[in-house]
Amino acid sequence: MSELALKKAIIAKLKADNTVAGDRNYDRAPSTPPPTFPYTTLGPFDSLTEEADEYDGKDISFQVDVWARGTGNLAASVEVMQIGEAVRNALHEEELTLDGARLVALTIDRVNYTRDPDGITEHGIVTGRARTEPTA
Numbered sequence: 496m497s498e499l500a501l502k503k504a505i506i507a508k509l510k511a512d513n514t515v516a517g518d519r520n521y522d523r524a525p526s527t528p529p530p531t532f533p534y535t536t537l538g539p540f541d542s543l544t545e546e547a548d549e550y551d552g553k554d555i556s557f558q559v560d561v562w563a564r565g566t567g568n569l570a571a572s573v574e575v576m577q578i579g580e581a582v583r584n585a586l587h588e589e590e591l592t593l594d595g596a597r598l599v600a601l602t603i604d605r606v607n608y609t610r611d612p613d614g615i616t617e618h619g620i621v622t623g624r625a626r627t628e629p630t631a
Contacts, residue, residue, distance in 0.1 A: 497595070498542050500627075504598075509535060516534050519531060523537070533578055538558030540557045552599065553627045554624065560621075562618060565617075572610075579606045582619075588602060599628055607620040
């Protein structure tokens with residue numbers, strides 16, 4: 496299942512990159528104890544199977560969410576943008592290794608920033624696309 500392999504590879508890459516929220520990169524944020532800001536979570540994944548003669552690949556859309564409230568003198572709006580850009584740089588055109596699948600292409604299409612409805616938290620939304628094919 497290339498979607499699961501892609502999720503695992505994205506989390507591993509973000510955790511390995513110290514500029515991206517340290518080690519606070521999650522599939523889903525823990526509820527107990529609540530995560531320390533800033534952190535990232537994986538959002539929706541959407542997969543479209545592409546079949547053709549001698550090709551059975553997938554086109555996967557994905558989202559990485561960035562959550563920030565500011566650290567020290569750094570405003571939350573600045574912090575979320577710095578981390579959003581770091582996520583983009585860590586993933587865009589990266590050659591990740593997937594279990595059971597080959598990553599053909601990985602691109603980051605858009606980064607959007609907004610204030611969360613709580614009025615305190617800044618939210619970055621990084622959307623991307625991955626094309627995969629089976630290794631066997």
